Amino acid sequence: MFNLVQFPIKKYLNIVKTKTLLVNQDISFRELLELFKRENQNFALFLREKKPVGIITERDLVKAYLQGYPPEGSAYHLAKKELIKIKSSASLLQALNLMTENFIRRLIVVNDQGEFEGVISQQDLIALSPEELFKGEGKIRDLLDFKSELIYLTEEVTLREALEKMVKYNIGAIPILNAERRPIGIITERDLIQLNIEDQSKILKDIALKEVITIKEKAPITEGIQLFKKYGIRHLVVVDEEGRAVNILSQRDFVQSLACSYAEFLERQLQEAKHFISLLPEMVLELSECEHECKITWMNDFAKRNIGEEFFERDIYSLFEVDAWNRLYGQLKRGKFLYKEKIRSKNGQFFEITGTYLEFGKKEGKIKLFLRDITEEIIKEDRLKNELRFLKSFLDNSLDFIFVINREGKIVFANTAFKKALGYSDEEILQKTIFDMVELPGEELKKNIEVLISKGIELRARRFYKDRLNHLIPVEIQAKSAFLNGEYFIIVNARDIREIIHIEEEYRKEIERLVKFYNFVNELNLAYSEVELWQALEKYLSKDIKALYYYIIEVSSLEVKPGYSSRDSEDVISCLEKNLTNCRVFKSGRVFIEKNNSRCPLHMADKDFYICFPLFLEGRILGIAILVKEEPCEEETLKYLEDIMQAFNMY
Numbered sequence: 009m010f011n012l013v014q015f016p017i018k019k020y021l022n023i024v025k026t027k028t029l030l031v032n033q034d035i036s037f038r039e040l041l042e043l044f045k046r047e048n049q050n051f052a053l054f055l056r057e058k059k060p061v062g063i064i065t066e067r068d069l070v071k072a073y074l075q076g077y078p079p080e081g082s083a084y085h086l087a088k089k090e091l092i093k094i095k096s097s098a099s100l101l102q103a104l105n106l107m108t109e110n111f112i113r114r115l116i117v118v119n120d121q122g123e124f125e126g127v128i129s130q131q132d133l134i135a136l137s138p139e140e141l142f143k144g145e146g147k148i149r150d151l152l153d154f155k156s157e158l159i160y161l162t163e164e165v166t167l168r169e170a171l172e173k174m175v176k177y178n179i180g181a182i183p184i185l186n187a188e189r190r191p192i193g194i195i196t197e198r199d200l201i202q203l204n205i206e207d208q209s210k211i212l213k214d215i216a217l218k219e220v221i222t223i224k225e226k227a228p229i230t231e232g233i234q235l236f237k238k239y240g241i242r243h244l245v246v247v248d249e250e251g252r253a254v255n256i257l258s259q260r261d262f263v264q265s266l267a268c269s270y271a272e273f274l275e276r277q278l279q280e281a282k283h284f285i286s287l288l289p290e291m292v293l294e295l296s297e298c299e300h301e302c303k304i305t306w307m308n309d310f311a312k313r314n315i316g317e318e319f320f321e322r323d324i325y326s327l328f329e330v331d332a333w334n335r336l337y338g339q340l341k342r343g344k345f346l347y348k349e350k351i352r353s354k355n356g357q358f359f360e361i362t363g364t365y366l367e368f369g370k371k372e373g374k375i376k377l378f379l380r381d382i383t384e385e386i387i388k389e390d391r392l393k394n395e396l397r398f399l400k401s402f403l404d405n406s407l408d409f410i411f412v413i414n415r416e417g418k419i420v421f422a423n424t425a426f427k428k429a430l431g432y433s434d435e436e437i438l439q440k441t442i443f444d445m446v447e448l449p450g451e452e453l454k455k456n457i458e459v460l461i462s463k464g465i466e467l468r469a470r471r472f473y474k475d476r477l478n479h480l481i482p483v484e485i486q487a488k489s490a491f492l493n494g495e496y497f498i499i500v501n502a503r504d505i506r507e508i509i510h511i512e513e514e515y516r517k518e519i520e521r522l523v524k525f526y527n528f529v530n531e532l533n534l535a536y537s538e539v540e541l542w543q544a545l546e547k548y549l550s551k552d553i554k555a556l557y558y559y560i561i562e563v564s565s566l567e568v569k570p571g572y573s574s575r576d577s578e579d580v581i582s583c584l585e586k587n588l589t590n591c592r593v594f595k596s597g598r599v600f601i602e603k604n605n606s607r608c609p610l611h612m613a614d615k616d617f618y619i620c621f622p623l624f625l626e627g628r629i630l631g632i633a634i635l636v637k638e639e640p641c642e643e644e645t646l647k648y649l650e651d652i653m654q655a656f657n658m659y
Contacts, residue, residue, distance in 0.1 A: 018096040021126040038079035062087030066197040149225040168208035194220040291379035340365040409502040417442040431476040447472035542572040555636040583610035
């Protein structure tokens with residue numbers, strides 16, 4: 009904390025982040041007044057081309073209202089205060105001095121081009137500064153020596169009277185006292201802005217009085233600083249031992265009363281702190297810096313034990329490599345501050361460095377470094393990185409699709425198999441979301457993600473993934489949520505199941521064929537005549553063939569007779585009426601299947617295709633069954649037809 013005021017202003021602004029009301033020059037008085045109410049702000053800054061050109065406070069608005077300034081008049085014309093600015097490269101010490109010298113509550117911070125970067129207020133400085141900086145041994149009564157007589161109000165006065173008194177005495181707050189001069193409330197400029205000051209006839213006791221924070225005049229000044237920090241207020245009412253109001257103090261009174269320069273304060277604090285720092289389990293070095301060398305002028309006990317006392321009074325280059333130190337030294341010179349930078353010593357140790365640079369002249373300064381040995385952490389980190397590389401290599405070699413999405417569905421990791429299957433590059437896949445990949449409504453996907461996260465369950469399902477050409481890939485997925493680095497992720501393992509689906513489809517068809525075959529045999533068993541047998545056969549073949557014919561062969565005479573036809577008699581095939589000895593089926597006793605490149609010479613002119621089955625009894629061909637198809641028979645269908653005909657032949 010004792011180095012706080014030596015902070016560069018730019019780093020200080022990153023810590024404080026005070027909200028500033030920025031407005032254009034064309035805003036009206038009425039609009040600005042409403043803006044102050046809505047944003048609960050006590051000042052606004054006018055900008056022109058990113059540069060501050062004016063400031064207006066709640067006190068300016070109160071005065072303007074009392075003087076009857078026109079509501080639609082330009083608010084910028086009321087910004088008559090001179091802007092006090094400071095560059096963000098300066099230190100807080102310079103800012104503090106500038107504020108006390110000019111008796112101002114706010115300091116405008118700009119960059120080297122004069123563009124607005126932020127605001128430093130007394131309230132921020134008090135909130136972050138050590139209490140000992142403000143006359144640590146002094147009493148509140150010491151701050152009253154230069155204060156004028158207390159200005160106060162009673163609860164019977166009107167809002168108009170309060171407004172006039174604040175403007176007359178140019179004060180930002182007035183305590184409200186009862187008959188015994190005990191404070192019962194306080195009214196500030198901000199209250200006047202937030203209240204409807206148009207209704208000036210209201211009595212103060214009819215307005216909800218704001219709580220007043222008091223402090224006794226014999227209390228230490230540090231107690232006042234503590235009250236400012238605790239309640240976030242800008243005024244304290246000082247009371248005597250009986251609780252009667254003595255005066256009122258603002259933050260400005262405390263800032264103006266700084267006991268000594270910061271350099272003196274810092275020197276005193278450092279003397280007291282060095283003994284304490286020596287006991288810390290952290291390495292602390294102090295370097296004297298000039299144009300040609302940085303010599304280690306002080307080390308705490310922990311540093312002596314862990315770095316080595318032999319480095320005392322030696323140049324910093326004896327500890328660190330020239331290039332490594334010069335990099336950090338350049339950052340210190342420019343920004344006056346280092347935070348958790350990494351550096352390696354000449355003996356192979358790794359350190360994390362936090363440090364400050366205090367300038368005492370153009371060519372001289374002091375550097376204070378806090379070092380933390382992180383050698384084991386670096387070794388562990390390297391080991392983890394190697395393990396992560398191995399894990400990533402393992403995942404990339406997996407044939408499964410493995411990828412990770414965040415809560416919004418964005419892909420944050422994808423293995424090689426997933427990218428290759430979908431046709432995306434490393435860069436392209438990281439621009440995609442789960443909603444681009446899955447053939448499923450977006451709302452259903454969002455619901456699945458939330459269920460996975462909220463209930464911690466594991467999801468197993470089948471999905472269709474879309475590749476970059478919008479082709480669908482059937483997959484079986486397994487998904488589960490994981491909480492990593494404060495964020496939820498969904499890890500998905502998916503497997504291409506196109507082959508499995510093909511096998512399942514073949515299995516389903518086989519089951520259908522078996523059921524159909526079973527039903528066919530069952531129906532044959534129930535047949536009472538040969539005609540019923542043929543009708544059963546035709547029924548179970550109707551979806552696969554165009555027509556069915558059966559011819560009876562008299563073996564002794566080789567005479568052919570029609571046995572059964574699924575068509576009218578005039579459509580009976582005439583091929584077997586020719587010389588039976590030319591029939592391939594009769595000659596070979598085997599099934600004949602017509603294909604595009606293999607046609608029966610007995611009916612080559614026919615456009616249809618024929619499958620001819622011989623029917624046997626005791627080794628003799630009793631007939632030939634002809635199945636007619638409009639196209640050549642597929643292997644799968646042929647197998648089914650052969651099974652059907654073989655079973656039929658038994659009957």
